[in-house]
Amino acid sequence: MLRMFKPALILSLLISSSAMAATCGNDASGFANWKAQFAQEAANAGVGARGLQALAQTSYASRTISADRNQKSFRYSLDDFMRIRGAPTIVAQGKRRIAGNPAFYASIENVFGVPAAVVVAIHGMETGFGNFMGDANVVSAISTLAYDCRRSDFFTGHAIAALKLVDQGSLSSNSIGAMHGELGHTQFLPGNVIAYGYDGDGNGVVDLTNQTDALASTANFLRQKGWRPGAGYQEGQPNFAVIEEWNAAGVYQKAIAIMASQIEG
Numbered sequence: 645m646l647r648m649f650k651p652a653l654i655l656s657l658l659i660s661s662s663a664m665a666a667t668c669g670n671d672a673s674g675f676a677n678w679k680a681q682f683a684q685e686a687a688n689a690g691v692g693a694r695g696l697q698a699l700a701q702t703s704y705a706s707r708t709i710s711a712d713r714n715q716k717s718f719r720y721s722l723d724d725f726m727r728i729r730g731a732p733t734i735v736a737q738g739k740r741r742i743a744g745n746p747a748f749y750a751s752i753e754n755v756f757g758v759p760a761a762v763v764v765a766i767h768g769m770e771t772g773f774g775n776f777m778g779d780a781n782v783v784s785a786i787s788t789l790a791y792d793c794r795r796s797d798f799f800t801g802h803a804i805a806a807l808k809l810v811d812q813g814s815l816s817s818n819s820i821g822a823m824h825g826e827l828g829h830t831q832f833l834p835g836n837v838i839a840y841g842y843d844g845d846g847n848g849v850v851d852l853t854n855q856t857d858a859l860a861s862t863a864n865f866l867r868q869k870g871w872r873p874g875a876g877y878q879e880g881q882p883n884f885a886v887i888e889e890w891n892a893a894g895v896y897q898k899a900i901a902i903m904a905s906q907i908e909g
């Protein structure tokens with residue numbers, strides 16, 4: 645049937661499909677226009693009234709863009725990385741946390757098959773066990789990144805996800821997270837909350853600022869990414885590949901594996 649399409653019609657189809665994507669920009673000047681266009685895109689993707697209202701209330705996140713443009717690629721050795729991130733403190737605190745609430749951490753292991761020590765090491769590494777979960781407005785940060793031409797490809801899906809989380813009551817216009825919209829105790833991006841979020845405390849809402857939900861979601865992420873209960877997680881062992889799914893940085897992956905084994909030890 646395609647050969648029946650006249651060239652002009654094919655061209656008009658191409659134009660209309662490219663017009664579906666909201667117009668990105670490199671500074672604040674086009675953000676309001678983008679929001680109006682993106683609202684249509686979001687509605688087409690299933691975002692409801694609450695999510696669209698949250699999008700309308702966003703403002704251009706200058707701090708997020710500034711942080712994103714000034715990211716440096718650090719090339720620390722593993723030893724330096726662990727020292728700078730305070731690995732001995734994370735290990736000591738992690739042991740105390742598991743000893744202080746053994747039933748909770750045992751339930752994480754039982755439900756997801758992931759050692760509590762791995763989840764605890766991630767919790768310590770990401771936010772110092774919830775001590776610093778960020779100070780940026782999540783919906784504004786993630787929307788601004790989706791608008792920014794350099795970052796649209798990666799963040800558009802996460803922006804749609806953030807608006808859906810508003811619809812679900814997991815996020816609001818006032819939710820606070822890290823500079824790139826990472827959420828809660830273990831810094832999930834919104835798309836990962838949709839895909840791997842787990843209502844650990846059973847109150848009907850996945851809330852990553854709730855420690856129980858965040859740690860259950862983290863264990864669920866690892867399990868869904870292929871964690872094999874009982875198999876090893878050090879470099880060269882089967883579950884190390886799953887830790888690689890959590891964070892792309894090699895020193896981070898090795899640090900998590902080492903700290904978790906020290907927490908278990």
Ligand SMILES: [Ca+2]
Pocket residue numbers: 842843844845846847848849850851854857
């Ligand atoms: Ca919950």
